[in-house]
Amino acid sequence: MVALDAVRLSGDRDAQARNAMLALSVALLLTAGLSLSHGASEVSLGSLLHVLVSGQAMADQDRLILWEIRLPRMLTGVLVGASLAVAGAVMQGLFRNPLADPGLVGVGAGAGLGAVLAIVLGGLAPVWITQAMGYHLVPLAAFFGGWVSTLLLYRVATRSGRTSVATMLLAGIALGALAGAATGVLVYIADDRQLRDLTFWGLGSLGGASWPKVLAAGPVMALALLAAPFLARGLNGLALGEAAAHHIGLPVQRVKAVAILTVAAATGAAVAVSGGIGFIGIVVPHLLRLATGPDHRFLLVNAGLAGATLLLLADLIARSIITPAELPIGIVTATLGAPVFLWILLRRRGLVDL
């Protein structure tokens, strides 16, 4: 009797999660359409349809706005939002800690250090480097910074083929402090203009989205997003503890390695194209756990859908609230998201758990 009830309960929750998945997919499609058709200029999807139906040529400027500004920006928003939320969900599952976010594997600190290095010392780099990279120097530096620090941490925490998640967490904090100190030195020697660039980079923006960036960072994020759902069973097992997961026959070490590399790829690329966008990685997974439960089979996919939708909404606000200027998106995600999150926590106090 009890067993039957449990099955039915679990079935209810699965159905709930499936419904959420459907709802989130619809929401993402709607927001993506809104993101494409809403902007400072008159161009909208309606005018695009009108052009297609009537067979007239579209004005060059309108095509440029839709194709070169809004479409890459929308794609960047979807990929970055999904990557940050999925990376957050994976990290929280891996560390079995509700506070874990991608910053913990050193990606944030490393990427930040890389970006600061490029902004402050970019002028000192050999000319052939700056010429070859153009304005992609900062994103590339951020990406490599994130990767190098993650691989370093992984090495530090792995002994005789076993990765200690606790060591990785502590070493991550130490590496973060070290990167922070190096960043401080660079901030000291930066001039006023560079300081302002650093501040804006830290607040994040989808403003610089372009096709070259989408094509460079997009595949990395897309691969990580496709790989993540395969981690679901492993992360569900790890929730029982590493020993238990091992005893039920999970390849624990492989799950850990793949999870860490996935997070590093997703976050490194996301941070590289959009700067530091906080909050999405930690809040989206928690909201979904409260709503549909901690089963990673649904959580990882739903987190991606919800993260993409939320970031697109935040970007819509960021680019239209103070036109003709643009607000850094990190400000929007934090000011809107944090109070909502607190409100939910206060309402459902005691229910936050993995």
Add this chain to the structure above:
Amino acid sequence: MSRLRFVTVGGIHAALTGAVLVLALSGLARAEEGPRRVIAAGGSAAEIVFALGQGDRLIARDTTSSFPEAVLALPDIGYVRRLSPENLIAMAPDLILAEHDAGPPETIDLLIRAEVPLVSLPEAKTPADVLAKITRAAEALGVPQAGADLAARTQDDLDAAARAAAAMPARPRVLFVLSLQGGRILAAGTDTSAGAMIALAGGVNAVEGLSGYKPLTDEAVIAAAPDVILAMDRGGELAVEAADLLAHPALALTPAGQRSQVVRMDGLYLLGFGPRTGAAALELNAALRQALAAERG
């Protein structure tokens, strides 16, 4: 009627008035042709447009544009290095006057591809650069004559400042204090606009061997031994009060502190390197002379 008056006043005057009239008329005619919807991206760009008498053509400005006061009433397109391409295109400008560091580069690329007329002004670090900037802006606005006039006026001011600086009986050591946050002195070293302005005014930057705006220890302040302390009197939270400067324990021990030699000037006027640079240098020079006189008398 006017012919009559010309005759009575005299030939030279008549010729001058006529020339001015013709210039003004041709200026007006050109103004009709030139761009009418101009966006200024950068504080000195907006300042130059107004100095050229073309302020009514501006439809928007960036956050760093704050002079003259009228510019503040225009819509703000955000920080000059973080411009949003679509918002700019949507305003349908027929000219964007951008400072050399306007960006990000992605936005500039898109604006060029969207065929928005964009003119980049050269970077100004020296008086000669200021003139080049004025000329470039005037050409873009289609008012080369007004540009030549403004450049000539600016050149006169700069020359006057250079003469005054050269004729200084001695070169006072000047410490530029950018801020005094929590009693910590943020001073201008080499490679700063404040350092350049001190040199233009005939002073010597008291801080050597540090580049950029850097915090100074109390001992370094005393070792710098400034004869004059220079600070900004407006600029929001960065405004530094003379009384605070003189009450600072390390500054109080310097020659400037003991003789209460504090000069305060408006930030953009002093450091903007726009058309008012010569006037600012001259004003600072006069203040430095006064300080020298007080020291000797």
